């Protein structure tokens with residue numbers, strides 16, 4: 249596989265079928281993470297690679313786990329919950345990274361260790377109630393819409409501080425930082441602007457309300473743009489296709505507003 253394979257914005261990602269394929273793809277992503285970090289004088293160790301396994305069937309996920317993945321991101325609760333059950337024999341931490349309806353909070357409270365798409369108080373309240381009953385806590389990222397009119401998920405930037413100030417009433421939710429999806433564009437400057445917005449919001453929150461934003465991590469960047477995200481300060485990159493291979497379902501299935 250040539251060095252540039254696996255990161256084509258048009259989706260020419262090589263599909264990993266077995267443990268060795270996964271080792272190769274993961275090593276390549278880690279190599280790119282390290283060089284992006286190096287370009288801006290950051291430590292690769294401060295960047296978490298979160299493999300995103302949505303749509304990937306159990307057999308291939310098992311190979312990924314054997315290749316070293318112990319935390320996996322999934323966009324849809326139902327799918328994640330089913331997989332956590334099917335693979336209960338494995339040691340996997342599940343991160344739900346997609347939009348959540350408050351009536352699914354109960355499922356998330358059962359199996360997830362992290363939720364990255366918190367953007368409404370109603371969902372926070374529903375999660376807290378279920379988590380408290382289960383005697384559990386949940387790491388959360390607050391999702392911010394940094395691409396303005398182009399996405400309906402994530403809260404408007406101007407509402408972030410007010411939202412963070414409400415969260416301490418939900419003690420089972422452990423705020424880790426902020427999450428965003430950049431605009432879907434091949435124009436790298438527009439993508440970069442989204443990441444910069446998230447970083448600026450984090451910096452402002454750390455100024456005014458440091459106790460409300462945990463360690464202030466930034467979850468941003470996916471297969472097509474994680475190197476740019478790292479240059480702009482990402483602490484968690486959510487990478488699916490560059491590790492697992494191209495998805496058959498179009499992204500509009502996950503982000504209907506872009507379809």
Ligand SMILES: *Cc1c(COP(=O)(O)O)cnc(C)c1O
Pocket residue numbers: 300302323345346429469470471472486487488489490502
């Ligand atoms: C699918 C998904 C990703 C990963 O996208 P890839 O193109 O597969 O890297 C990241 N974040 C969210 C919220 C996703 O749903």
